[in-house]
Amino acid sequence: MIRFENDYSEGAHERVLKRIVETNEEQTAGYGTDEHCEKARNDIRKACNASDADVHFLVGGTQTNTTVISSILRPHQGVVSATTGHIAGLETGAIESTGHKVLTVPSEDGKVRAAQVKEMYDAHMSQGTPEHRVQPGMVYISHPTEMGTTYTRSELEELKRVCQECDLPLFLDGARLGYGLVSEGTDLTLEDIARLCDVFYIGGTKIGALFGEAVVITNERLKKDFRYLIKQRGGLLAKGRLLGIQFETLFEDGLYLRISKHAVDMALMIREAFVEGGFSLRYDSKTNQQFPILPNEVLVELGKHYSFSIWEKIKDTHSVVRICTSYATKKEHVEAFIQDIKKCQLTAVH
Amino acid sequence: MIRFENDYSEGAHERVLKRIVETNEEQTAGYGTDEHCEKARNDIRKACNASDADVHFLVGGTQTNTTVISSILRPHQGVVSATTGHIAGLETGAIESTGHKVLTVPSEDGKVRAAQVKEMYDAHMSQGTPEHRVQPGMVYISHPTEMGTTYTRSELEELKRVCQECDLPLFLDGARLGYGLVSEGTDLTLEDIARLCDVFYIGGTKIGALFGEAVVITNERLKKDFRYLIKQRGGLLAKGRLLGIQFETLFEDGLYLRISKHAVDMALMIREAFVEGGFSLRYDSKTNQQFPILPNEVLVELGKHYSFSIWEKIKDTHSVVRICTSYATKKEHVEAFIQDIKKCQLTAVH
Amino acid sequence: MIRFENDYSEGAHERVLKRIVETNEEQTAGYGTDEHCEKARNDIRKACNASDADVHFLVGGTQTNTTVISSILRPHQGVVSATTGHIAGLETGAIESTGHKVLTVPSEDGKVRAAQVKEMYDAHMSQGTPEHRVQPGMVYISHPTEMGTTYTRSELEELKRVCQECDLPLFLDGARLGYGLVSEGTDLTLEDIARLCDVFYIGGTKIGALFGEAVVITNERLKKDFRYLIKQRGGLLAKGRLLGIQFETLFEDGLYLRISKHAVDMALMIREAFVEGGFSLRYDSKTNQQFPILPNEVLVELGKHYSFSIWEKIKDTHSVVRICTSYATKKEHVEAFIQDIKKCQLTAVH
């Protein structure tokens, strides 16, 4: 069985693991105060062209979203998100567990539009008694989105403009950031993101690390006491150096983007195979996740050798499936998969 | 500089790391549903002689304490802890962040006595209007304690008896469990703990793993939906297999206790050196943490080559320091340290 | 200006106020342990035909919803509600502030259907990894709903059946309960509600009292320690006797239903006037709230002498308004209003 069901099926990129092994006997201070973390923080600041940014390392995505969001909002505020946002549906109410409502705006492709934020904000503020409702307090987006779509630079600039107008900090979830940055579907760079977002994170778990997310805070107002928040939410790793070592490796010579590119190349090969095979795609993703719509018989056939997630049932006859590649995806697996897709197509035609 | 300041200064035990490397390219399901986790769960059940126990893996101690405690208590209940308990003072209010008060009982040596629990419970229940106060809802202890002391079997049995009488689940924090289990100061075994506690955890972070804590739930009533709680609190690691692989290695042939023993042996050598040198010990610890009381000049002298934590100032002339060994402590480092302790003694004498 | 904008524009029913004055110098125990509260609790148990029910008095609706819901749910659970439910939109995230998500099902008329609950529950449970999502933990409805609509006995029985099947406690918000009970649109009685709901409340604030809501808990499992929860959520009134005195008065000889009937009679007169005037109604309410759709010019005209809430704008030309009557609505005000509605109609026709 070859797994395409998610982008965290393997361990870590070999260079990352090698560094962990090499440094294993080093003695360092705990909780991210060691030199590896310091170097990684500097490397990330450079890559972001944000020399004043605060950089923190956490272990996983849910933890990071919860820590960042609850550090920003006051009790009566909520976070604006697409209905499809990870925080809205896939984190067991972690945001609510810290006392805050997720205020959703509808989204077909996973993106939040500037106009939607403006509209929600204005609607709230223009009520006679706004204090009876949760106040929008910040905006959460992800890049790429859960659907693999990406923001363009101008879309993000527009979103930022509205957020500033409404005094709403903008937070970008970058659990798959590398896969978005290398996508041909967008002109948005890491520097742009650091310039336009108040806080965002660079995902390691899904891109080369064993685990780890690097939070970058560029808005001065959001920096204060963030380490307290990490500790309180259980994200301050005792052996914090592990996070430093991993991000140090991923950022020392462009490894992060290089391995992201590999994953996306593999995904686009698979995409092309589906398109050529006459299958429709549910979302127009140019990143590492692909969402073909498959008839049941193809699902069964491909399911014999490959695993993937069922995303959505369409009537009784079809399903949208999610197929993920990652930095670790082997080209021979992709080629085998493509061959099998082709066979399904032939079968379907005849 | 040789570090004795904590027990998480290095990476992982070499065998643990080797297994992570060996399995790196394996593809597994996520979030702890893989075969390594399954095997580790079974190994732990066997070691605990608790075939019906639920076993879950989380990343760190604060996260584990928070997840377990908030899964048990109702909103108006608090957790009973020693004033010196880790949850009472060193987790940035993580327990309170989930809505619950930590109800402290005084403790000189870090232990909670059965009689203290009974007294607090009776005092609460005998009030005219108990509903104006937080209700004791469970008991938290650690073994060894923050002071390196340990419970005996009869002490834990007595605590359990009172907890049952008062309908209070008993939770044991085992962040350093191995170091307690091999201590000559106690007759308490892992099986005893599994039999007497409703839930406890086996610490990996401080004993051989890169990170990881294994929660063991023996009380049927506390098992339900625990994975939801882990996810909500940000503890469900995407690459959960990493936890499985590590605990599988630590429990496959007694490695966990063996390396714990090494740490404690090293600590006792250091203890002896201090005692022989005429230094007093703040707590009577027979585990991997030692708390000698040092005059300032000794502190300065030893501080030139060794790092340790200042635990408590005593007047202007002395300090209690905490010295930790771990599975990774090198015997030659300990021997060098002992030589330097001896020199301090001589200096002190002359 | 005559106010129809809500059902809490006046003080209290004269008999309620009279009793408060008469008992003013009595000395009683605090926090609801006095004899007035005891008598009121018994009167309510009788009216509900639920001799084993626990009855508690709280001050207001948001407080009551929050206290009840947070007393029932575990941290990973949410409360199922119509999108239009009061807890979903009009309580500033009070439910989320206690850590729980409101899980909404769409509703046009304010009611939650049994099939919707079943579908949400089944969808949750049939997922491969349900622990990544909030678990439905109870169901919240109100009677009448925010739209003035009511449940029939068979609808509530069906809802109860599904709730039991899914092990979901059923909670009925009765902030306007009296107005629902006397409505000709439903055959549902107070006894039915006590039989079919696990917990519900009888609203006083909007029906004759200065303030106050009476929570009735019939499910044994939900009774434990409820007074602690009230105290923690700030709802345990020091001079609790005020709640007892008010409910004692409202329930001693059917006053509660009698004054509810008056309010609904007034509302139906207004409803008829609108219908006869050719105006459409947004919802088919047979309770004390009416929702006519008015063209702008009528809105302006009626707005000169009467206040009401703008519920929803329809294009640029019309608005849905909410008109409330209450136990205190004066018949002469209603008659004047009807005359003015008729004038608007004539104007509109010519």
Place this chain on the structure above:
Amino acid sequence: MIRFENDYSEGAHERVLKRIVETNEEQTAGYGTDEHCEKARNDIRKACNASDADVHFLVGGTQTNTTVISSILRPHQGVVSATTGHIAGLETGAIESTGHKVLTVPSEDGKVRAAQVKEMYDAHMSQGTPEHRVQPGMVYISHPTEMGTTYTRSELEELKRVCQECDLPLFLDGARLGYGLVSEGTDLTLEDIARLCDVFYIGGTKIGALFGEAVVITNERLKKDFRYLIKQRGGLLAKGRLLGIQFETLFEDGLYLRISKHAVDMALMIREAFVEGGFSLRYDSKTNQQFPILPNEVLVELGKHYSFSIWEKIKDTHSVVRICTSYATKKEHVEAFIQDIKKCQLTAVH
């Protein structure tokens, strides 16, 4: 049985009740936006000599403490309080239920000293890793305290100075504020309190009102969005005018202080009787609460006709009792009580 067990045994001052009756049929806007509230807010601003202060009305003390404190703190911060503070022990963990720890300093007489705050703050900030501990975020005091003691102007000035130095907002719980303001034991005025505290409240429940507390916010930084917080915590009374009417009455011609004075006069008569009778006092209270230490036989004897709270047992032979007077205490009851105290004394002597 004559009740001295608390200061909320009766309804309201007759003038307060009269105004409620007189205004009963008035129609007003809801949620505190009516003219009575507006007038009461202005009266209070004048009495405080704080024309820019925000004034809000809530229903009860626990609710007020919770709303104020949770509106100020960030998640990792706690509130500093005396161990004897109401929030520390008598509100069922309401503060913790909003996610915050109560950081206690020892106090024999109920007061928090400036030096204690400074010491706690410095101790926190001087740690190597403060982020592992809850950060002091504000200071909570009450005037009078739970023990009936009061702050002097210079004590409060000193506390304020330290609070400013440490950037800690100072919050004064004035549930019994009137009884403190008229006490001969202090020179502190309402104007002083408004000048020195960032936020405080004026208690109505225990001084003439049926219920109600008036929060006064003088610190600009703490004003924003406070109505949202009140609503979320369940404190925004639908018939908010009831709070306005009551405070309007209490503040229109000095009624509040006048009736406070009566209560304190009554308490001092009782105090004198105990002192003359040779009984010791547990605390040196010059306010409406008195804490004599009574031998068991006196306790039994007085308990036949008077109720009071047992505050603390002293050995097996004595108890500290709390005796409260209030605005409603009848002089003939006090005189009868004094006679009976005298009898006890005689009995005791012979």
